[in-house]
Amino acid sequence: MSDAAPLVLDSVTQLDASSRGLVACCASHGGVYAAWYAARLGVAGLILHDAGIGRERAGVGGLDWLEGRFVPAAAVSHHSARIGDGADMQARGVLSIVNGPATALGLVPGMPVRAAMARLIAARLPAAEAPGAKDEARQDIATDGPLRIIALDSNGLVTHEDAGHIVVTGSHGGLLGGKPASAVKADVFAAIYNDAGIGIDGAGTSRLPALAARGIAAATVSCFSARIGDGMSTWEDGYVSALNEVAIRRGGRIGHSTRDLVACLLESL
Known part of the structure; x- marks a missing residue:
């Protein structure tokens, strides 16, 4: 209880x-x-x-x-x-x-x-009954030369094998507990998140400067354009609401679709 x-x-x-x-x-x-x-x-x-x-x-x-x-x-x-x-x-x-x-x-x-x-x-509530299995999705979208583009429902699904590639996630763009190390566990080439409404203190985009400090291009898409928690929605439906300086230098702009942003990042190589 x-x-x-x-x-x-x-x-x-x-x-x-x-x-x-x-x-x-x-x-x-x-x-x-x-x-x-x-x-x-x-x-x-x-x-x-x-x-x-x-x-x-x-x-x-x-x-x-x-x-x-x-x-x-x-x-x-x-x-x-x-x-x-x-x-x-x-x-x-x-x-x-x-x-x-x-x-x-x-x-x-x-x-x-x-x-x-x-x-x-x-209220001294009882413990919730355990539900059935449910998986977060991870899906390779495309390969452009040596780079892979991977859609993930959660930033937690990023692995060290993703270093140097592009991850398109359904996760929010906020740091956990304000800790820069929580931004992403691998040195990916680029990372895209959901802005979670941005919110107070700009929390929904706080990963972006932390990733810029590591040389990683990063952006968020508007929570009203894509479903949070759904990496494929970020890819198919997302429109950019914020970018870090690395993504801007590589041609990214607010208002780009996720696909257009990724195209710009690849063209900048």
Whole structure:
């Protein structure tokens, strides 16, 4: 039962077996995969980030998914707290979206995260039942000479074998806990993310300068052009909302489609 102190994490990927039966505040986007990941580890209640809500409400799609499993969940407004920063969500976050089970417990839009967490803990909720398997996708899109273009639903799927290639991700463009080392685990040639509504303190694009410092061209696409959490949507639907100086030097411009941006990056070689 969720009678212990809440977990406050920068990402749902930091949850583990010890999270079972606890209430968690995780600064991941509120998409279906994040919700599934948390349910798989048996959290009792969950607060995520609304990531700008965005196209087809992908930024909060996980709340509906959890409602279908009777798990109370809510999302924090991107105007109130930084995505990727659990401590900031707990300190400044204000709810924007609340699912049915959370509403029944008294959570409402506009409620501070601390108050929402207190209500969830006081409810002494049962652990979520483990859902079936679900995979994030990784797909090679194309090869241009020695470079591969890879679509990934999550930045966490980047491997060291991707060094020197282009990764097109469904992840938000925010650093985890503000740490530059969290930007990407391999020295890729270029990386593209979702801007998660950009939000307070420009958090949704905070990976970009960290990647520029490593010589990596990077950009975000608007959350209203592509579904967050969906790498192929970033590739097929995305339009650039922000770029770092490396991407600009290589010809990238705000308003480019993802495909046009990648073409410019390849032409700059």
